[in-house]
Amino acid sequence: MIEIRNLNKSFPDKQVLKNISVDIKDGELFSVIGPSGIGKSTFIKCIIRLLKPESGEIVVDGQDIGRTSDEFKLARVRRSFGYLFQEGALFDSLTVLENVAFGLKYLTDIPKSGYAKIVREKLALVGLKDVENLKPAELSVGMKKRVSLARSIAAEPKYILYDEPTTGLDPVTTGMVKDLILDMRAKLNITTVVVTHDLNLALEISSRVAMLYGGEFVEVSEPAKFRRSENKGVKEFMEISHLSRK
Numbered sequence: 001m002i003e004i005r006n007l008n009k010s011f012p013d014k015q016v017l018k019n020i021s022v023d024i025k026d027g028e029l030f031s032v033i034g035p036s037g038i039g040k041s042t043f044i045k046c047i048i049r050l051l052k053p054e055s056g057e058i059v060v061d062g063q064d065i066g067r068t069s070d071e072f073k074l075a076r077v078r079r080s081f082g083y084l085f086q087e088g089a090l091f092d093s094l095t096v097l098e099n100v101a102f103g104l105k106y107l108t109d110i111p112k113s114g115y116a117k118i119v120r121e122k123l124a125l126v127g128l129k130d131v132e133n134l135k136p137a138e139l140s141v142g143m144k145k146r147v148s149l150a151r152s153i154a155a156e157p158k159y160i161l162y163d164e165p166t167t168g169l170d171p172v173t174t175g176m177v178k179d180l181i182l183d184m185r186a187k188l189n190i191t192t193v194v195v196t197h198d199l200n201l202a203l204e205i206s207s208r209v210a211m212l213y214g215g216e217f218v219e220v221s222e223p224a225k226f227r228r229s230e231n232k233g234v235k236e237f238m239e240i241s242h243l244s245r246k
């Protein structure tokens with residue numbers, strides 16, 4: 001379980017997260033939505049402490065990493081996370097095999113001789129085979145996304161954080177990635193946090209949706225309830241997203 005208490009994060013010119021508190025329970029698929037530049041990436045970067053908040057607790061399975069500088073503790077907790085970067089961030093000079101295996105060295109004690117088998121398994125889970133020796137430049141956008149997904153689950157994390165998993169993808173590939181997210185959760189029982197500005201996606205796949213606005217979660221609820229929210233920010237966002245309030 002991830003317990004977030006009174007999380008505050010600022011950049012020099014503005015406070016992006018204001019006193020955010022939320023519990024993400026084991027097995028949940030928790031989505032954070034909100035317009036561009038509102039602080040969604042900042043939120044998940046704080047969860048795995050790629051960014052250090054000014055104050056607040058981030059308790060992962062009982063370990064508070066909110067403000068710790070203990071690198072061993074951070075490394076230990078980070079082992080339970082997979083992370084899909086907003087930018088995809090595959091290494092162009094490395095093969096698919098090397099990309100997917102990249103974290104195994106830091107996140108697991110698996111010997112190098114075991115990497116190829118794991119990579120093949122994870123690629124199969126995302127529906128790819130015989131691509132191990134290709135470089136990212138030889139892959140389509142959708143295939144790159146699948147390889148990034150395979151990399152984020154390679155070390156079999158307990159938690160996975162997806163930053164804009166469908167942005168920039170065509171509708172068919174978006175549907176594919178959506179199914180993969182649900183599949184990963186079902187097959188590997190991964191607790192999942194998705195940040196996205198795709199409200200449609202969030203409402204379809206999540207157990208709970210949180211709307212980030214003005215630095216706060218102005219609504220946190222199950223999709224059906226979320227659709228009926230009376231919050232002004234939510235209503236506006238629903239309209240912009242062309243979704244009806246059923």
Ligand SMILES: Nc1ncnc2c1ncn2[C@@H]1O[C@H](COP(=O)(O)OP(=O)(O)OP(=O)(O)O)[C@@H](O)[C@H]1O
Nearest residue numbers: 011012016035036037038039040041042043086197
């Ligand atoms: N390292 C940084 N230094 C200074 N400002 C930053 C930094 N990272 C983010 N910001 C600012 O914080 C705000 C929130 O950024 P963030 O990337 O979290 O938004 P986002 O909701 O993920 O946006 P998008 O939907 O476009 O990905 C933005 O105004 C951004 O310019």
Ligand SMILES: [Mg+2]
Nearest residue numbers: 040041042086
């Ligand atoms: Mg972002």
